[in-house]
Amino acid sequence: MLNKLREATEVLHKEIEKDNLAGLIISNKITLEEYKLLLLQNYIAYAVTEQEIALRLPSYDAVKFPQLEKDLILLNVIIPPLDGFKEKFTVKNEAEAYGAAYVVEGSALGGMLIAKELPNCPSLAAIEKHSFFNGNRQNINGWKEFCKNIKNRKFSSAEEEMAVQKARETFLFFSEIFNQVKLDLQV
Numbered sequence: 001m002l003n004k005l006r007e008a009t010e011v012l013h014k015e016i017e018k019d020n021l022a023g024l025i026i027s028n029k030i031t032l033e034e035y036k037l038l039l040l041q042n043y044i045a046y047a048v049t050e051q052e053i054a055l056r057l058p059s060y061d062a063v064k065f066p067q068l069e070k071d072l073i074l075l076n077v078i079i080p081p082l083d084g085f086k087e088k089f090t091v092k093n094e095a096e097a098y099g100a101a102y103v104v105e106g107s108a109l110g111g112m113l114i115a116k117e118l119p120n121c122p123s124l125a126a127i128e129k130h131s132f133f134n135g136n137r138q139n140i141n142g143w144k145e146f147c148k149n150i151k152n153r154k155f156s157s158a159e160e161e162m163a164v165q166k167a168r169e170t171f172l173f174f175s176e177i178f179n180q181v182k183l184d185l186q187v
Contacts (some may be wrong), residue, residue: 001150001160005102008164012171017110020178025133026096026113028120035124037075037133037181044066044089045177046080049104051169059149061142064104070131089173091108091166095159099166103174105146108139 017023021038024030030038043065050062072079091097115135117125155163 001098001153001155001163002102002147004160005099005167006165007014009101009103009167011172012168012175016171016175016178020173021169022110022114025106025117025121026119028122030121030123032075036072036075039068039071039075040077040079042132043072043079044082044085044106044181045174049100050172051086052089052091053097053101053104056091056094057101060097060101064107065133067131073121074131076128087170088176089169093162095162096166098153098155099163099168100170101146102150102163102167103170105143106124107121109141111139112137123171135140149160167170 021041023036024034034114046068047065050060050065054060054062069079086158091100111133112135114135115130116126116132118133118135
């Protein structure tokens with residue numbers, strides 16, 4: 001199942017990554033305002049997806065959006081209501097929750113790489129603590145738990161297709177948030 005999810009989303013994943021503000025962290029060129037926008041975009045995407053996943057996977061631990069919320073509060077960024085975003089993403093069953101969780105939990109691996117570069121970004125030097133991009137190895141525990149759970153679960157053909165489709169939709173939802181949340185939500 002993991003290979004099916006990976007193969008089905010590989011192209012989407014690469015397309016979304018190349019246009020994401022996180023690339024400016026990797027190149028050490030991000031400004032403070034761009035960083036605030038990146039955190040806000042991620043907060044919206046994770047808050048909506050994690051809450052939906054948790055509805056269908058009771059053991060799911062939604063930890064990413066609270067970390068992002070802490071960062072936004074620390075940086076005095078106004079957090080908008082999620083009402084307009086929540087209707088754009090729903091998870092209808094457990095199989096879809098696994099597809100969405102694949103995207104959300106898999107992001108922790110990239111977050112570790114990003115965290116390593118934050119100290120090299122001059123415009124972020126005044127930020128003493130990062131909650132989301134904190135570089136803590138425990139961040140990948142959710143990914144490990146997800147992998148264990150998905151390997152132990154038997155999926156029917158229909159459920160496999162639902163999970164794959166929801167993983168694609170989750171990447172597209174993140175992309176939509178990254179493209180939509182710009183200057184219309186002042187940072």
